[in-house]
Amino acid sequence: MTGTLVILATAYASTTLENDIKSQNTDRFLRYRGVPKCLLPISGRPALSWWYDEARAIYSNIYIVATAHSYKHFERWASGHSFPKENILNSGFSEGAISDISFVHRVKDINDDLSIVPADLLFDNSRGHQLLETLKANGESRVIYHIPEHGDDPRIHRIAVAANSDLLTKEDATDARKLLICPVAFVIRHDRLTQLEPYLRKVHQDAKQVVSGDNTVVSLEKDIFNFYEQEEDVKAIEVDYVTAHGYLNPRVTLKEYLEKWEKLLNSNIPPRSPENYPHHKEEPxxxxxxxxxxxxxxxxxxxxxxxxxxxxxxxxxxxxxxxxxxxxxxxxxxxxxxxxxxxxxxxxxxxxxxxxxxxxxxxxxxxxxxxxxxxxxxxxxxxxxxxxxxxxxxxxxxxxxxxxxxxxxxxxxxxxxxxxxxxxxxxxxxxxxxxxxxxxxxxxxxxxxxxxxxxxxxxxxxxxxxxxxxxxxxxxxxxxxxxxxxxxxxNLPPLWLAYVADPKDSGKVHSSVRQRFANGEPAVVEAMRQFAQFTTDAKDALEQRDHKRFAELMSSNFNLRRAVYGDAALGNANLRMIELAKEYNCVAKFPGSGGAIVGMWNGSDASSRSEDLRDLRWALEKEGFVYVEIVPNAGEV
Structure with missing residues (x-):
């Protein structure tokens, strides 16, 4: 047997702590609104995380049973703990612990002893390791339980304790049938798993629905002892294995959480220092x-x-x-x-x-x-x-x-x-x-x-x-x-940039051409070959500092693009910037997918260069465009 652990996170009602958090509207608690109690931070980590690290070293297979409401929370938790997503099981809405366990058995086809614990079980690592080892190794059907101070845990049906329970005092034992307690963990042997579904069918036949207000509670939630009532070897494991079992209490309040539980395991966090964290970085x-x-x-x-x-x-x-x-x-x-x-x-x-x-x-x-x-x-x-x-x-x-x-x-x-x-x-x-x-x-x-x-x-x-x-x-x-x-x-000539002050989506220009290229359309395939040749020729022109040739290639690049994409795709604003550039002895092309143009002066009289560029800037700005002189960057910050 490799050992399988099932974590039940199938609450059908919010706990007091969860409700208290929902009533808080400060920044501190808004981030925890709707978060299951077992995922609230204990000493800076979700409660579940503290003992999962121990469990993963003991059990080969671990499953979390969540509800339709809590599933996404556990999926997010799993992403930070190398927990396989496929092992988080969405049961919809729980009909009880035995039903949830049967669900795991059906879905994952388990043939192994099952250790079952509630998701908000909290203990320190040393005792937690001892508890989980005991559950796995014992090979018997066992129940760990404690007597809560206030009420019961609604996620696991209360167990009516037998009068001879060795966890009860003599005084308690006289009225044991009326005393209800919460299980902390229990084990179901692999040879009993096939009896889960027949048991549930029988329970379902006898079940009656109890309607209370807007909620319907189906009495499919039969307790663990009922399932084990013919099992003579069900034994109790001492509660001392669990030092923080009180966190299971569904009536833990926000005040109690802040005073007792939030920093409970601070002593488990090794102090950090530059010596034991040599890779720590401080500077932004x-x-x-x-x-x-x-x-x-x-x-x-x-x-x-x-x-x-x-x-x-x-x-x-x-x-x-x-x-x-x-x-x-x-x-x-x-x-x-x-x-x-x-x-x-x-x-x-x-x-x-x-x-x-x-x-x-x-x-x-x-x-x-x-x-x-x-x-x-x-x-x-x-x-x-x-x-x-x-x-x-x-x-x-x-x-x-x-x-x-x-x-x-x-x-x-x-x-x-x-x-x-x-x-x-x-x-x-x-x-x-x-x-x-x-x-x-x-x-x-x-x-x-x-x-x-x-x-x-x-x-x-x-x-x-x-x-x-x-x-x-x-x-x-x-x-x-x-x-x-x-x-x-x-080797570059001086360059300038103009762009649309109120642009649209530049990525739309590419939409149809990509499909035409993928279809092997000759005109598009040839155009891409020509674009590549323009680049090779431009490299040669720059190496020779032939700026006139470079300007011709910029114009050719734009003209070919216009022919391939069409004016409708290029847009009136982009075409207008190109037209203005020509009016002032400049050539220009798109520097990207649209919305801007990059250009250079290409006049014949160098003395008019400054005047042409000034007039071009004013003309562009008058029509709502932005003009800047380009400053090349070698890659430095």
């Missing part, structure tokens, strides 16, 4: 990732093409990571703090909420950070990259990159956080090479969040500066990334 980590402009070849980066991209200092996303202090009880936790502008959680009024929702949509930055964490951790775990997960942190981001204009704002947030995680966990570029880092950041957006994107943004934000990128199909399919080459930024 601040990183930035900058906006980018696609100078040539886009949008072929998503179609096995070639692109040239430039990182710019004008706009950035900044991430601040604040390590948890040694004194923090919940030392391992990770908290994402809201950004009041980019990720608002507070609105001045319902009208403000409606206006902001209409303007900015409903996507939030929290999901970007969450997806980045998931991809980072999964990759480290899969590739045996050791990271210290004992210390957690709080993290927040802020960004001034214009939204939805194709300047890689979302990937900048993820890239900045990625750099922060590398620093916090001490992971080097040797352990995760830059090309692979870019692919992993793309995975956070594309695979985790379903955001349509290409590699270009993540590559330039990983490398910085000016980069030539070759996304040849064979290379990308084999390695998951392309071939990247840093170019000399000094």
């Amino acid at each position: 980590i601040v990183t930035r990732s900058f906006a980018r402009v696609g100078l040539m070849g886009n949008p072929s980066d998503g179609f096995y093409g070639k692109t040239m991209s430039l990182l710019i200092s004008n706009f950035w996303a900044e991430v601040t990571l604040i390590p948890n202090p040694l004194s923090q009880v919940e030392y391992t936790t990770i908290s994402i703090l809201p950004n009041p502008v980019a990720d608002p959680h507070l609105f001045s009024s319902i009208e403000s909420m409606a206006v902001i929702s209409e303007t900015d949509g409903y996507d939030n930055g929290d999901r970007l950070l969450q997806a980045c964490c998931k991809v980072f951790f999964t990759h480290c775990k899969k590739n045996a990259i050791a990271i210290n997960t004992k210390q957690g942190f709080s993290v927040l981001f802020e960004t001034n990159i214009p939204r939805q204009v194709g300047l890689a704002g979302s990937s900048a947030i993820i890239s900045a956080f990625w750099k922060t995680l590398l620093k916090f966990y001490g992971v080097t570029d040797k352990q995760i090479p830059l090309p692979l880092q870019a692919s992993l950041v793309l995975s956070a957006e594309q695979d985790e969040l379903g955001i349509s994107a290409g590699l270009q943004d993540r590559v330039i934000q990983a490398y910085g500066g000016l980069v030539f990128m070759d996304f040849g199909k064979q290379q990308v399919d084999q390695y998951g990334y392309g071939k990247y080459e840093r170019l000399n930024m000094d």
